[in-house]
Amino acid sequence: MSQDQAINVVGLTKDYNGLRALDHATFEVPVGTICGFVGPNGSGKTTTIRMLLGLIEPSDGSGHVLGEPISHPERYLHSVGALIEGPAFYPALTGEENLRVLATLGGFPHSRIKMLLDVVGLGDRGGSKYKNYSLGMKQRLGIAAALLPEPRLLVLDEPTNGLDPAGIQEIRDLLEKLAKSGVTIFVSSHLLSEIEMISEYLVILQKGKVIFFGKTEDLLHRTKPTITAIPRDNNDLSKLYELAVKAGHDARIEGDELHIDADEEWGAELNNLAFQSGIILKQITPVRPTLEETFFAMTEEKE
């Protein structure tokens, strides 16, 4: 595999008691990117993450993480930080003690613990027992634990679960900062708007199959953009509709709006055509599909 890929899997498959959780997944994640890993519940995201971390063995296929085969996780896990399926710590220990257990186990310097607690906003609560933490605090501790090894690759499964909007913003900023410093981030989330904001690369799973991997902008460009136009006089809607159809575009009227499948560049042409026909437009808005819309369109398509 190429040195510029942090993750590369080919035909990765996992069967559980005759049930196929992951079906010949093939994708790659370039080094230094934030890669969103999305898919409906039960699509195989966590199974994939567990295989990448050596927790479960693939039934078939192969994979490499940081250039090393996933059959030898001991060769790369010292450079990988992970938060898998929510945080899991010892309730009777404090947040700081929990990090000390993991730092001792991994042979990482304990001097990082205080700094990491500050980074995730737990600087003043590190001495509290984990069992007294809120869900958001537990999540933050999980992220701190993932950062213990100064990772080259960070694998995060739903890192913003339980966080309030300010917390989500903080984590987003942190991930962007880490990515700028060269860390590859592989992050799964059901918050597609979050993923869209931070991910330059995407892997989309559905029913155990990879239905897309590549640049986020490439995916968003796949879905047709639309132009929404609203005439000042509602009676001009059908006339405007005819103009759009005559120009070769699909269009539909919804309420007092006309939605036209066309690039935003055609907006100027529409404005001109409307003016020539004596129609005054109150509003003309190009609409780019969001990741969420694209995701639902894709997953419905593949049903």
Place this chain on the structure above:
Amino acid sequence: MIHVFRAEWRKLRRPTLFAGSLGAVIGVTGLVTSLLFLLIDSQSGNAERGERITREILELSSGLSIGFSNSAGLLGLVALCVFAAQTAQEYTYGTLRNLLVRQPRRIQLLIGKYLSMVTFALTTVVVSAITSISVAFALSGRAKVSTSAWTTSDARSALIHTFINVLISTIGYGTVGMILGLLLRSPISSISIGIGWLLVVESIIAIAWKPSSKWMPGQLLSIVSSGGTPIGMSDALSYSQALIRVSIYLIAASIFVGLLFRKRDVSN
């Protein structure tokens, strides 16, 4: 492996577990040894199973070790609970995945964890020995038991032998706990099944079919802890036979669960 050992000790030394276990060890060893002296003239007996240990026996050079030896069963149960809970809770808390990400060599993880718990068991045995000896000396005057033989080299030798036997037995019980923890992946199930089997099921089977006591792991560990002939088991196996049998059981079971742990998917 040293990292695993040290990381495990960070969990073992938490006050509720460490002080709680040692408190139980001190309390029950103190009680068992106290009863030996305080009920010395009682017709209903002053030891396990209503046995009577006379003043003459306690005055022997081996008399100093009797209270400690009689506490072995309790030490075994403490070890079983600690080993089982510390192993199975990694599954119930979901922390095993964190441990395996930081130490992917599974057998090393298991051995490091086991060795740390063995040293914990060693600590409980040392504390038990100190408690028992202290209580024995403190109550010997009141029970009119002469301690002159307790300070001889024979007494030291008997104490060392008892210590080694109790330690082996305690580690044996702990190993049973760890095996159950790995198999059942639940602290409550592991502890209840372990204690239920060793204390209840084995006793019932032994009553119904006496030769079974030569084959049951709990009975074999009792023979080891008492140095060969536990009180109330006059026709028991020899020490070496019991040690060999129980070692075979534990080594075979450990290899089995070790291989299982190495191959089993961690999906919780």
